[in-house]
Amino acid sequence: MPYHHVYIVRCRDGSFYTGYALDPIARVERHNTGKGAKYTASRRPVTLVFTQKFRSLSRALKREHELKQWTRAEKEALVSRSR
Numbered sequence: 001m002p003y004h005h006v007y008i009v010r011c012r013d014g015s016f017y018t019g020y021a022l023d024p025i026a027r028v029e030r031h032n033t034g035k036g037a038k039y040t041a042s043r044r045p046v047t048l049v050f051t052q053k054f055r056s057l058s059r060a061l062k063r064e065h066e067l068k069q070w071t072r073a074e075k076e077a078l079v080s081r082s083r
Contacts, residue, residue: 004060006067008050008075011043016075020064024051049079 007024009017009031017040021027028048030036040046054060067075 001055003053003055004057006052006054006060006064007048008067008079009040009046010049010079011040011046013043015043016049016072016079017043017046018064018067018075020060024048050082 002022005021005024007019007021007027009019009028011017017031017037019027019037025048027036028046031040031046032044034041034044036046052063054063067078070078
């Protein structure tokens with residue numbers, strides 16, 4: 001059974017991008033080719049700074065939506081705690 005991942009990358013300009021992927025490493029590589037998302041295409045390179053895995057796609061997508069509502073400070077704290 002594959003895991004579903006929510007991930008956060010830090011962009012070159014210091015901003016965060018939050019997304020969902022089955023394989024977050026491959027997804028980050030795609031972001032770094034400029035094909036991952038419009039937002040990250042002009043902010044390369046991106047660095048993976050957080051991942052969280054779920055057995056349920058539904059739960060992963062809910063978590064992704066939740067994190068996208070967070071402030072930058074909240075995301076910074078999450079990233080710092082996960083190191």
